[in-house]
Amino acid sequence: MTEGTYRALVVREDNGKFTKAVELVPFDFLPENEVLIKVAYAALNYKDALSAKGHKGVSRHFPHTPGVDASGIVESSHHPDFKTGDAVLVTSYDLGMHTKGGFAEYICVPAAWVIPLPEGLTLQESMIIGTGGFTAALALQKMETNGQHPDSGDIVVTGASGGVGSMAVAILKKAGYNVIASSGKLEHYPWLQQIGAKRCINREELIDPSEKPLLAHKWAGAIDTVGGKTLANLLKACARNGNVAACGLVGSSDLSTTVYPFILNGVNLLGIESAETPRSLRLEVWKALAGRLKPANLDNMATIVPLEKIPGYIDDILAGETAGRILADLSLH
Ligand SMILES: NC(=O)c1ccc[n+]([C@@H]2O[C@H](COP(=O)([O-])OP(=O)(O)OC[C@H]3O[C@@H](n4cnc5c(N)ncnc54)[C@H](OP(=O)(O)O)[C@@H]3O)[C@@H](O)[C@H]2O)c1
Secondary structure, eight states, X not given: OOSSEEEEEEEEEETTEEEEEEXXXXXXXXXXXXXXXXXXXXXXXXXXXXXXXXXXXXXXXXXXXXXXXXXXXXXXXXXXXXXXXXXXXXXXXTBTTTBOOSSBSEEEEOGGGOEEOOTTOOHHHHHHXXXXXHHHHHHHHHHHXXXXXGGGOOEEXXXXXXXXXXXXXXXXXXXXXXXXXEESOGGGHHHHHHHTOSEEEEGGGGOOOSOOSOOOOOEEEXXXXXXXXXXXXXXXXXXXXXXXXXXXXXXXXXXXXXXHHHHTTOOEEEEOOOTTOOHHHHHHHHHHHTTTXXXXXXXXXXXXXXXXXXXXXXXXXXXXXXXXXXXXXTTOO
Protein backbone atom coordinates (compact mmCIF):
# COMPACT_ATOMS: atom_id res chain seq x y z
CA MET A 1 0.00 0.00 0.00
CA THR A 2 1.17 3.56 -0.76
CA GLU A 3 2.78 5.71 1.98
CA GLY A 4 1.37 9.04 3.13
CA THR A 5 -2.15 10.43 3.10
CA TYR A 6 -4.95 11.09 0.62
CA ARG A 7 -8.11 13.26 0.57
CA ALA A 8 -11.39 11.54 1.40
CA LEU A 9 -14.89 12.47 2.45
CA VAL A 10 -15.17 10.92 5.90
CA VAL A 11 -18.45 10.29 7.71
CA ARG A 12 -17.99 9.90 11.46
CA GLU A 13 -20.46 8.66 14.07
CA ASP A 14 -20.52 10.10 17.58
CA ASN A 15 -23.31 8.90 19.90
CA GLY A 16 -25.74 8.34 17.03
CA LYS A 17 -24.90 11.69 15.36
CA PHE A 18 -23.22 11.70 11.95
CA THR A 19 -20.82 14.35 10.64
CA LYS A 20 -19.20 14.52 7.21
CA ALA A 21 -16.11 16.44 6.05
CA VAL A 22 -13.20 16.10 3.64
CA GLU A 23 -10.09 14.99 5.56
CA LEU A 24 -6.55 13.82 4.90
CA VAL A 25 -6.42 10.15 5.89
CA PRO A 26 -3.59 7.57 5.91
CA PHE A 27 -3.60 4.91 3.18
CA ASP A 28 -4.29 2.20 5.74
CA PHE A 29 -7.81 3.73 5.99
CA LEU A 30 -8.43 1.77 2.76
CA PRO A 31 -9.19 -1.98 2.84
CA GLU A 32 -6.59 -4.43 1.49
CA ASN A 33 -7.83 -5.51 -1.95
CA GLU A 34 -6.52 -6.49 -5.37
CA VAL A 35 -6.75 -3.21 -7.31
CA LEU A 36 -5.77 0.27 -6.06
CA ILE A 37 -7.40 2.96 -8.24
CA LYS A 38 -6.63 6.70 -8.34
CA VAL A 39 -10.10 8.18 -8.62
CA ALA A 40 -10.74 10.75 -11.35
CA TYR A 41 -14.51 11.19 -10.90
CA ALA A 42 -17.09 9.95 -8.39
CA ALA A 43 -20.84 10.43 -8.79
CA LEU A 44 -23.48 11.06 -6.14
CA ASN A 45 -26.42 8.67 -5.76
CA TYR A 46 -29.34 8.64 -3.31
CA LYS A 47 -27.78 5.60 -1.63
CA ASP A 48 -24.64 7.64 -0.78
CA ALA A 49 -26.81 10.12 1.10
CA LEU A 50 -28.42 7.25 3.03
CA SER A 51 -24.92 5.97 3.87
CA ALA A 52 -23.83 9.45 5.03
CA LYS A 53 -26.77 9.78 7.37
CA GLY A 54 -26.01 6.42 8.96
CA HIS A 55 -28.76 4.29 7.39
CA LYS A 56 -27.77 0.88 8.78
CA GLY A 57 -29.22 -0.91 5.75
CA VAL A 58 -26.50 0.76 3.66
CA SER A 59 -23.45 1.30 5.93
CA ARG A 60 -22.91 -0.04 9.43
CA HIS A 61 -19.27 0.79 10.18
CA PHE A 62 -17.89 4.29 10.73
CA PRO A 63 -15.68 6.23 10.05
CA HIS A 64 -16.62 5.59 6.44
CA THR A 65 -16.36 7.06 2.94
CA PRO A 66 -19.56 6.85 0.86
CA GLY A 67 -19.62 6.72 -2.94
CA VAL A 68 -21.01 3.80 -4.97
CA ASP A 69 -19.62 5.14 -8.29
CA ALA A 70 -16.02 5.89 -9.22
CA SER A 71 -13.87 6.02 -12.35
CA GLY A 72 -10.12 6.43 -12.56
CA ILE A 73 -6.72 4.97 -13.37
CA VAL A 74 -5.25 1.79 -11.88
CA GLU A 75 -2.38 2.78 -9.56
CA SER A 76 -1.36 -0.81 -8.74
CA SER A 77 -2.83 -4.28 -9.20
CA HIS A 78 -2.32 -7.77 -7.77
CA HIS A 79 -4.60 -9.26 -10.43
CA PRO A 80 -3.48 -10.28 -13.95
CA ASP A 81 -6.52 -8.68 -15.63
CA PHE A 82 -5.46 -5.14 -14.62
CA LYS A 83 -2.20 -3.20 -14.79
CA THR A 84 -0.98 0.23 -13.72
CA GLY A 85 -2.36 2.91 -16.04
CA ASP A 86 -5.56 1.10 -17.08
CA ALA A 87 -8.66 3.34 -17.29
CA VAL A 88 -11.46 1.67 -15.32
CA LEU A 89 -14.78 2.23 -13.57
CA VAL A 90 -16.45 0.65 -10.55
CA THR A 91 -20.14 0.92 -9.74
CA SER A 92 -22.04 -0.61 -6.83
CA TYR A 93 -21.29 -4.10 -5.47
CA ASP A 94 -20.25 -3.14 -1.92
CA LEU A 95 -18.40 0.07 -2.92
CA GLY A 96 -19.45 2.93 -0.66
CA MET A 97 -21.54 0.64 1.53
CA HIS A 98 -19.17 -1.33 3.79
CA THR A 99 -16.15 -0.81 1.52
CA LYS A 100 -14.66 2.72 1.51
CA GLY A 101 -16.23 4.42 -1.51
CA GLY A 102 -15.59 6.77 -4.39
CA PHE A 103 -15.61 10.16 -2.66
CA ALA A 104 -11.85 9.99 -2.15
CA GLU A 105 -8.64 10.24 -4.15
CA TYR A 106 -8.22 6.45 -3.97
CA ILE A 107 -10.34 3.29 -3.75
CA CYS A 108 -9.06 -0.27 -3.28
CA VAL A 109 -11.40 -3.01 -4.54
CA PRO A 110 -11.56 -6.67 -5.65
CA ALA A 111 -10.72 -7.15 -9.34
CA ALA A 112 -14.17 -8.70 -9.91
CA TRP A 113 -15.75 -5.27 -9.34
CA VAL A 114 -13.55 -3.46 -11.87
CA ILE A 115 -14.86 -2.78 -15.39
CA PRO A 116 -12.41 -1.65 -18.12
CA LEU A 117 -13.53 1.78 -19.36
CA PRO A 118 -15.65 0.90 -22.43
CA GLU A 119 -14.44 2.25 -25.78
CA GLY A 120 -16.59 5.28 -26.60
CA LEU A 121 -16.70 6.74 -23.08
CA THR A 122 -14.35 9.10 -21.25
CA LEU A 123 -13.77 8.72 -17.50
CA GLN A 124 -16.01 11.74 -16.96
CA GLU A 125 -18.80 10.43 -19.22
CA SER A 126 -18.75 7.05 -17.49
CA MET A 127 -19.54 8.76 -14.19
CA ILE A 128 -22.18 11.08 -15.67
CA ILE A 129 -23.87 7.80 -16.61
CA GLY A 130 -22.78 5.91 -13.43
CA THR A 131 -25.19 3.81 -11.38
CA GLY A 132 -28.11 6.06 -12.39
CA GLY A 133 -27.60 5.40 -16.10
CA PHE A 134 -26.64 1.78 -15.57
CA THR A 135 -29.88 1.19 -13.64
CA ALA A 136 -31.96 2.93 -16.33
CA ALA A 137 -30.27 0.89 -19.08
CA LEU A 138 -30.81 -2.33 -17.11
CA ALA A 139 -34.52 -1.44 -16.81
CA LEU A 140 -34.78 -0.82 -20.56
CA GLN A 141 -32.92 -4.03 -21.33
CA LYS A 142 -35.38 -6.02 -19.17
CA MET A 143 -38.38 -4.22 -20.70
CA GLU A 144 -37.18 -4.98 -24.23
CA THR A 145 -36.55 -8.63 -23.31
CA ASN A 146 -40.25 -8.63 -22.37
CA GLY A 147 -41.33 -7.22 -25.74
CA GLN A 148 -41.21 -3.43 -25.20
CA HIS A 149 -40.65 -1.58 -28.49
CA PRO A 150 -40.76 2.11 -29.44
CA ASP A 151 -43.85 1.37 -31.58
CA SER A 152 -45.72 0.09 -28.49
CA GLY A 153 -46.24 3.69 -27.32
CA ASP A 154 -45.12 6.25 -24.74
CA ILE A 155 -42.96 5.38 -21.73
CA VAL A 156 -43.37 7.29 -18.44
CA VAL A 157 -40.33 8.07 -16.32
CA THR A 158 -40.97 9.11 -12.71
CA GLY A 159 -38.60 11.16 -10.57
CA ALA A 160 -37.48 12.39 -13.98
CA SER A 161 -35.21 15.19 -12.77
CA GLY A 162 -33.28 12.78 -10.49
CA GLY A 163 -30.17 10.77 -11.29
CA VAL A 164 -31.86 7.55 -12.44
CA GLY A 165 -34.84 9.44 -13.90
CA SER A 166 -32.90 11.92 -16.03
CA MET A 167 -30.66 9.16 -17.38
CA ALA A 168 -33.77 7.06 -18.15
CA VAL A 169 -35.26 9.99 -20.12
CA ALA A 170 -32.07 10.41 -22.17
CA ILE A 171 -31.44 6.68 -22.72
CA LEU A 172 -35.05 5.96 -23.78
CA LYS A 173 -34.88 8.90 -26.23
CA LYS A 174 -31.62 7.55 -27.68
CA ALA A 175 -33.29 4.13 -28.10
CA GLY A 176 -36.13 5.70 -30.09
CA TYR A 177 -38.91 5.91 -27.47
CA ASN A 178 -41.35 8.76 -26.81
CA VAL A 179 -40.86 9.74 -23.18
CA ILE A 180 -43.31 11.33 -20.74
CA ALA A 181 -41.25 12.83 -17.91
CA SER A 182 -43.03 13.01 -14.55
CA SER A 183 -41.45 15.56 -12.25
CA GLY A 184 -42.31 17.64 -9.20
CA LYS A 185 -40.02 20.42 -10.45
CA LEU A 186 -41.76 22.60 -13.04
CA GLU A 187 -38.62 24.73 -13.41
CA HIS A 188 -36.81 21.72 -14.90
CA TYR A 189 -39.35 20.98 -17.66
CA PRO A 190 -37.33 22.86 -20.35
CA TRP A 191 -34.19 20.91 -19.40
CA LEU A 192 -36.08 17.59 -19.36
CA GLN A 193 -37.29 18.36 -22.89
CA GLN A 194 -33.73 19.20 -23.99
CA ILE A 195 -32.44 15.85 -22.77
CA GLY A 196 -35.21 13.86 -24.45
CA ALA A 197 -38.73 14.18 -22.99
CA LYS A 198 -41.56 14.55 -25.51
CA ARG A 199 -43.66 16.14 -22.76
CA CYS A 200 -43.57 16.66 -19.01
CA ILE A 201 -46.31 16.09 -16.44
CA ASN A 202 -46.60 17.06 -12.79
CA ARG A 203 -45.90 14.08 -10.54
CA GLU A 204 -49.26 14.71 -8.81
CA GLU A 205 -51.02 13.66 -12.04
CA LEU A 206 -49.85 10.10 -11.42
CA ILE A 207 -51.68 9.83 -8.10
CA ASP A 208 -55.22 8.66 -8.88
CA PRO A 209 -57.45 9.37 -5.87
CA SER A 210 -60.05 6.74 -6.90
CA GLU A 211 -59.93 3.14 -5.72
CA LYS A 212 -60.50 1.83 -9.26
CA PRO A 213 -58.44 -1.31 -9.93
CA LEU A 214 -57.80 -0.32 -13.56
CA LEU A 215 -57.69 2.97 -15.47
CA ALA A 216 -57.83 3.92 -19.16
CA HIS A 217 -54.54 3.06 -20.87
CA LYS A 218 -52.25 6.09 -20.80
CA TRP A 219 -48.79 4.64 -21.51
CA ALA A 220 -47.12 1.52 -22.86
CA GLY A 221 -44.60 1.15 -20.07
CA ALA A 222 -42.77 2.96 -17.28
CA ILE A 223 -39.48 3.30 -15.46
CA ASP A 224 -40.36 4.16 -11.86
CA THR A 225 -38.09 5.50 -9.12
CA VAL A 226 -40.88 6.57 -6.73
CA GLY A 227 -42.82 3.46 -5.59
CA GLY A 228 -46.00 3.64 -3.47
CA LYS A 229 -49.19 5.05 -5.05
CA THR A 230 -47.24 6.24 -8.09
CA LEU A 231 -46.15 2.69 -8.92
CA ALA A 232 -49.66 1.34 -8.27
CA ASN A 233 -51.10 3.88 -10.74
CA LEU A 234 -48.44 3.17 -13.34
CA LEU A 235 -49.64 -0.44 -13.29
CA LYS A 236 -53.36 0.49 -13.44
CA ALA A 237 -53.01 2.71 -16.53
CA CYS A 238 -50.43 0.66 -18.43
CA ALA A 239 -51.45 -0.69 -21.85
CA ARG A 240 -51.79 -4.41 -22.53
CA ASN A 241 -48.55 -6.40 -22.19
CA GLY A 242 -46.64 -3.27 -21.19
CA ASN A 243 -43.70 -3.32 -18.78
CA VAL A 244 -43.34 -1.31 -15.58
CA ALA A 245 -39.80 -1.38 -14.16
CA ALA A 246 -39.64 -0.74 -10.40
CA CYS A 247 -36.27 0.86 -9.59
CA GLY A 248 -36.74 2.97 -6.47
CA LEU A 249 -38.67 4.13 -3.42
CA VAL A 250 -38.13 7.88 -3.05
CA GLY A 251 -41.90 8.26 -2.49
CA SER A 252 -42.61 5.07 -0.57
CA SER A 253 -41.46 1.48 -0.21
CA ASP A 254 -45.12 0.35 -0.07
CA LEU A 255 -47.00 -1.13 -2.98
CA SER A 256 -50.74 -1.75 -2.83
CA THR A 257 -52.25 -3.17 -6.01
CA THR A 258 -54.86 -5.65 -7.17
CA VAL A 259 -53.91 -8.45 -9.54
CA TYR A 260 -56.09 -6.99 -12.34
CA PRO A 261 -53.27 -5.18 -14.24
CA PHE A 262 -51.48 -8.55 -14.41
CA ILE A 263 -54.33 -10.97 -15.14
CA LEU A 264 -56.56 -8.75 -17.32
CA ASN A 265 -53.94 -6.63 -19.12
CA GLY A 266 -50.88 -8.88 -19.02
CA VAL A 267 -48.80 -6.04 -17.55
CA ASN A 268 -45.32 -7.07 -16.37
CA LEU A 269 -43.93 -5.65 -13.13
CA LEU A 270 -40.15 -5.91 -13.47
CA GLY A 271 -37.78 -5.70 -10.51
CA ILE A 272 -34.53 -3.83 -11.16
CA GLU A 273 -31.51 -4.57 -8.94
CA SER A 274 -28.29 -3.07 -10.25
CA ALA A 275 -25.83 -3.66 -7.41
CA GLU A 276 -25.26 -7.39 -7.87
CA THR A 277 -25.74 -7.54 -11.66
CA PRO A 278 -23.62 -10.46 -12.95
CA ARG A 279 -20.39 -9.39 -14.63
CA SER A 280 -21.29 -10.68 -18.11
CA LEU A 281 -24.54 -8.64 -18.16
CA ARG A 282 -22.73 -5.67 -16.62
CA LEU A 283 -20.18 -5.68 -19.47
CA GLU A 284 -22.99 -6.00 -22.05
CA VAL A 285 -24.96 -3.07 -20.55
CA TRP A 286 -21.86 -0.84 -20.33
CA LYS A 287 -21.05 -1.63 -23.98
CA ALA A 288 -24.58 -0.52 -24.94
CA LEU A 289 -24.20 2.63 -22.81
CA ALA A 290 -21.01 3.49 -24.69
CA GLY A 291 -22.74 3.03 -28.07
CA ARG A 292 -26.39 2.37 -28.93
CA LEU A 293 -27.73 3.84 -25.67
CA LYS A 294 -25.16 6.63 -25.10
CA PRO A 295 -27.20 9.80 -24.52
CA ALA A 296 -26.54 12.53 -27.07
CA ASN A 297 -26.27 15.30 -24.49
CA LEU A 298 -24.25 13.95 -21.56
CA ASP A 299 -22.53 17.31 -21.01
CA ASN A 300 -25.91 18.81 -20.20
CA MET A 301 -26.75 16.20 -17.58
CA ALA A 302 -24.30 16.76 -14.75
CA THR A 303 -23.02 19.34 -12.29
CA ILE A 304 -19.27 18.84 -11.76
CA VAL A 305 -17.81 20.09 -8.47
CA PRO A 306 -14.76 19.65 -6.20
CA LEU A 307 -14.96 16.93 -3.52
CA GLU A 308 -15.38 19.62 -0.84
CA LYS A 309 -18.85 20.52 -2.24
CA ILE A 310 -20.23 16.96 -1.97
CA PRO A 311 -21.36 17.24 1.71
CA GLY A 312 -23.74 20.06 0.70
CA TYR A 313 -25.09 18.07 -2.25
CA ILE A 314 -25.66 15.07 0.06
CA ASP A 315 -28.05 17.24 2.09
CA ASP A 316 -29.68 18.49 -1.13
CA ILE A 317 -30.29 15.00 -2.57
CA LEU A 318 -31.94 13.92 0.69
CA ALA A 319 -34.22 16.97 0.42
CA GLY A 320 -35.06 16.04 -3.22
CA GLU A 321 -33.48 19.29 -4.40
CA THR A 322 -30.85 18.10 -6.88
CA ALA A 323 -31.33 17.71 -10.64
CA GLY A 324 -29.43 15.38 -12.95
CA ARG A 325 -26.15 13.80 -11.91
CA ILE A 326 -23.71 15.37 -9.41
CA LEU A 327 -20.03 14.52 -9.98
CA ALA A 328 -16.95 15.12 -7.86
CA ASP A 329 -13.89 15.87 -10.02
CA LEU A 330 -11.00 14.76 -7.80
CA SER A 331 -8.52 16.97 -9.69
CA LEU A 332 -10.34 20.10 -8.44
CA HIS A 333 -9.68 21.71 -5.03
N1 LIG B 1 -32.83 -0.60 -8.21
C1 LIG B 1 -31.58 -0.18 -8.27
O1 LIG B 1 -30.66 -0.91 -8.57
C2 LIG B 1 -31.32 1.27 -7.99
C3 LIG B 1 -30.18 1.91 -8.47
C4 LIG B 1 -30.04 3.29 -8.24
C5 LIG B 1 -31.02 3.97 -7.52
N2 LIG B 1 -32.09 3.30 -7.05
C6 LIG B 1 -33.18 3.99 -6.33
O2 LIG B 1 -33.82 4.86 -7.25
C7 LIG B 1 -34.32 5.99 -6.56
C8 LIG B 1 -33.78 7.26 -7.21
O3 LIG B 1 -32.37 7.34 -7.01
P1 LIG B 1 -31.57 8.61 -7.57
O4 LIG B 1 -30.14 8.38 -7.22
O5 LIG B 1 -32.00 8.89 -8.95
O6 LIG B 1 -32.17 9.77 -6.59
P2 LIG B 1 -32.40 11.30 -6.89
O7 LIG B 1 -31.35 11.82 -7.80
O8 LIG B 1 -32.59 11.95 -5.56
O9 LIG B 1 -33.78 11.36 -7.69
C9 LIG B 1 -35.00 11.11 -7.09
C10 LIG B 1 -36.08 11.99 -7.73
O10 LIG B 1 -37.36 11.53 -7.28
C11 LIG B 1 -38.26 12.63 -7.16
N3 LIG B 1 -38.75 12.66 -5.78
C12 LIG B 1 -38.08 12.99 -4.66
N4 LIG B 1 -38.86 12.87 -3.57
C13 LIG B 1 -40.06 12.43 -4.01
C14 LIG B 1 -41.29 12.10 -3.37
N5 LIG B 1 -41.45 12.19 -2.05
N6 LIG B 1 -42.30 11.68 -4.14
C15 LIG B 1 -42.18 11.57 -5.47
N7 LIG B 1 -41.03 11.87 -6.14
C16 LIG B 1 -39.99 12.30 -5.41
C17 LIG B 1 -37.47 13.88 -7.51
O11 LIG B 1 -37.66 14.07 -8.91
P3 LIG B 1 -38.80 15.04 -9.52
O12 LIG B 1 -38.76 16.29 -8.68
O13 LIG B 1 -38.39 15.25 -10.92
O14 LIG B 1 -40.12 14.34 -9.38
C18 LIG B 1 -36.03 13.46 -7.29
O15 LIG B 1 -35.13 14.21 -8.06
C19 LIG B 1 -33.90 5.81 -5.09
O16 LIG B 1 -34.95 5.20 -4.38
C20 LIG B 1 -32.72 4.86 -5.18
O17 LIG B 1 -32.54 4.13 -3.99
C21 LIG B 1 -32.26 1.98 -7.27
